[in-house]
Amino acid sequence: MDYDTIILGAGAAGLMCAAHCGGRVLLVDHAKKPGEKIRISGGGRCNFTNTGTGPENFLSANPHFAKSALARYTQWDFISLVSEHGIAWHEKTLGQLFCDGSAQQIIDMLLGLVGRAGAEISLSTSAEDITRLADGYGLTLVRGNARQLVTTRNLVLATGGKSIPKMGATGFAHDLARQMDLPVTERAPALVPLTFAPDRFAGLPGVALPARVTAGATTFAEALLFTHRGLSGPAILQASSYWQEGAEITIDLTPGGQALATLRGARRKVGNRSLTRSLDMLLPARLSDYLAADWQLEGNLADQSDAALGALCDRLSQWRLRPAGSEGYRTAEVTRGGVSTEALSSRSLQSHAHPGLYFIGECVDVTGWLGGYNFQWAWSSAMAAARAI
Numbered sequence: 001m002d003y004d005t006i007i008l009g010a011g012a013a014g015l016m017c018a019a020h021c022g023g024r025v026l027l028v029d030h031a032k033k034p035g036e037k038i039r040i041s042g043g044g045r046c047n048f049t050n051t052g053t054g055p056e057n058f059l060s061a062n063p064h065f066a067k068s069a070l071a072r073y074t075q076w077d078f079i080s081l082v083s084e085h086g087i088a089w090h091e092k093t094l095g096q097l098f099c100d101g102s103a104q105q106i107i108d109m110l111l112g113l114v115g116r117a118g119a120e121i122s123l124s125t126s127a128e129d130i131t132r133l134a135d136g137y138g139l140t141l142v143r144g145n146a147r148q149l150v151t152t153r154n155l156v157l158a159t160g161g162k163s164i165p166k167m168g169a170t171g172f173a174h175d176l177a178r179q180m181d182l183p184v185t186e187r188a189p190a191l192v193p194l195t196f197a198p199d200r201f202a203g204l205p206g207v208a209l210p211a212r213v214t215a216g217a218t219t220f221a222e223a224l225l226f227t228h229r230g231l232s233g234p235a236i237l238q239a240s241s242y243w244q245e246g247a248e249i250t251i252d253l254t255p256g257g258q259a260l261a262t263l264r265g266a267r268r269k270v271g272n273r274s275l276t277r278s279l280d281m282l283l284p285a286r287l288s289d290y291l292a293a294d295w296q297l298e299g300n301l302a303d304q305s306d307a308a309l310g311a312l313c314d315r316l317s318q319w320r321l322r323p324a325g326s327e328g329y330r331t332a333e334v335t336r337g338g339v340s341t342e343a344l345s346s347r348s349l350q351s352h353a354h355p356g357l358y359f360i361g362e363c364v365d366v367t368g369w370l371g372g373y374n375f376q377w378a379w380s381s382a383m384a385a386a387r388a389i
């Protein structure tokens, strides 16, 4: 065997695995540089984990699958690693940890560890003709015009998901899994803005407010943002992971729960105020104008019975909308779905059917919420495989 382990994909999971698995290791990536998604993540500061990480922050056909890897290499382990390397960090909100400096510090830390472990890195290199041998795997590495046949005892797929194809994202791991008769669950863009018919929210782009957005049975209370093409902001990105094509989402525009009390109080004090302007007490003015026109609200506060105000507050807290679609893989932060967890050991991420074959990171059907959870899955799943190797 030429190598003990070949890892395809030098992103978050591949780098972490190469840094820790030991033996003769080759890390291969078709991109010119390693860790490009780390570099652009978190607005250039990399939201590298979340202090609240737990299995409930992930979507998967098997919600128990991620438990083992997450418990055996936790957010606190990664925080220690970062701190030991002198990387200063801060919590932004909701347990999300970012570098004080730049995401490049995380890449440099991982490259340093890979170098210390003695692993080789081959960039601008792709892998073809992967075949199973009696005691490992054979593959052809292609770099420019050079082709090299290599053998390895272990093969780790860390090629990520399909999000942002412009950056070289592919469905390579999923295609290989299928080729090797391993199941792949349905995939879809996730953590992605939702789109609506042109002009559906005319006059609203740029308006932002706190909201509770529900898709399926899951609700997220974060910021909502109107855009030229539809809806975005953390609440929508989170909900998009649970949204099914053709389904409605429900938006609570008054998440404080004080809307009725506010309107009734105003009716006593300023009953001659128009209903539209009264909404300004609850919403940004442009959104009040939009809803007043859309819902044909008329009259003053004094004209409204308790029942009418109650009905209006219900509409505000249960605004039901049917997105036309999503922005797709072009802008999605992650891919939902992937190599089925049924095919893998939750302890080691190794294929049950093909000993020595591992799938780690985003290519697996484990998708994190927005907020550092996807990187934590990359670190934890990479460590699970590295320890098993």
Ligand code: FDA
Pocket: 008, 009, 010, 011, 012, 013, 014, 028, 029, 030, 031, 034, 035, 036, 037, 038, 040, 041, 042, 043, 046, 047, 048, 049, 125, 126, 127, 158, 159, 160, 161, 163, 164, 167, 168, 169, 170, 172, 332, 333, 334, 360, 361, 362, 363, 371, 372, 373, 374, 375, 376, 378
């Ligand atoms: P990753 O995508 O990191 O790496 C895969 C590697 O495989 C790449 O280097 C690619 O070039 C290579 N590759 C692909 N196909 C190949 C092939 N056929 N042959 C050879 N190499 C191949 N998450 C988070 O927790 N916090 C955050 O702040 C952000 N921010 C963020 C911003 C943006 C704009 C995006 C797009 C994504 C995020 N994410 C995030 C998500 C996070 O980046 C993602 O979940 C992890 O990078 C996944 O790590 P992997 O190592 O699995 O894939």
